[in-house]
Ligand SMILES: Nc1nc2c(ncn2[C@@H]2O[C@H](COP(=O)(O)OP(=O)(O)O)[C@@H](O)[C@H]2O)c(=O)[nH]1
């Protein structure tokens with residue numbers, strides 16, 4: 001049998017466990033995770049290489065984690081849905097992930113509509129089965145969802161406890177076409193380290209704040225100088241109001257220190273160097289509704305800009 005490869009899009013409502021599944025399948029933390037909905041704001045690629053073994057063919061699976069499917073009410077929300085559509089475009093397989101502790105509600109239909117429109121082969125992934133005692137409860141769900149889309153496979157899993165993942169990987173492999181490896185074997189993601197550092201800081205903001213702050217906060221890395229032993233990073237946390245800034249800084253700067261220390265330790269683990277992390281907090285009123293600001297957050301766009309700037313420098 002030939003080598004197989006393909007793009008596999010993880011789709012579902014906010015909080016279904018998409019990012020947890022990406023991290024579990026790749027075996028590395030590529031996407032930040034939190035109990036708050038809409039944690040993931042852009043599409044994230046994770047690359048799995050499966051070596052040829054006895055009875056098993058080699059394969060490369062390119063997984064794409066996406067923001068939760070929702071009806072957007074801001075520029076940020078619309079951008080997140082663009083990310084979902086771009087991830088669906090041209091993928092070979094969709095993993096439609098549903099949280100089994102939730103009943104189907106009308107908002108779920110939107111996600112089903114997206115798969116239908118794409119017409120792509122799809123698996124129904126029933127996640128969080130660790131939270132239900134009677135597995136027979138899954139049967140009515142399978143029947144209900146099966147009426148809405150003709151799923152190729154139905155796979156119950158627990159992304160958090162890593163149950164059912166081997167079966168899932170096998171089924172994914174079988175569903176992919178013959179094809180080449182698209183990425184070098186040592187690459188696990190397409191995200192630049194600079195952007196992952198910003199995400200790690202944002203995750204600490206999500207975990208340490210409540211109410212509207214998690215949604216009103218975003219992080220931009222202003223400078224990133226990687227050395228063999230030390231990486232110097234300066235980053236700004238943007239929020240929308242002075243009151244939010246006060247909370248993010250905290251009394252005597254305590255909150256910012258807590259966020260910074262936790263983030264620094266994780267970034268050090270990711271880069272394998274010591275990290276010097278400088279954090280600032282700024283107010284940018286209504287940034288979520290500013291198309292220009294939201295576009296600037298996109299690292300793919302940031303990269304393009306930097307390349308244009310650099311080529312400009314060379315010409316001048
Ligand atoms: N009990 C349980 N919790 C899970 C499972 N998968 C994800 N979660 C939790 O659900 C929340 C949302 O997960 P996340 O991966 O961010 O969801 P996403 O919004 O779909 O990317 C987090 O608190 C996860 O720890 C699972 O299999 N079992």
Ligand SMILES: [Mg+2]
Nearest residue numbers: 018019039040
């Ligand atoms: Mg997510």
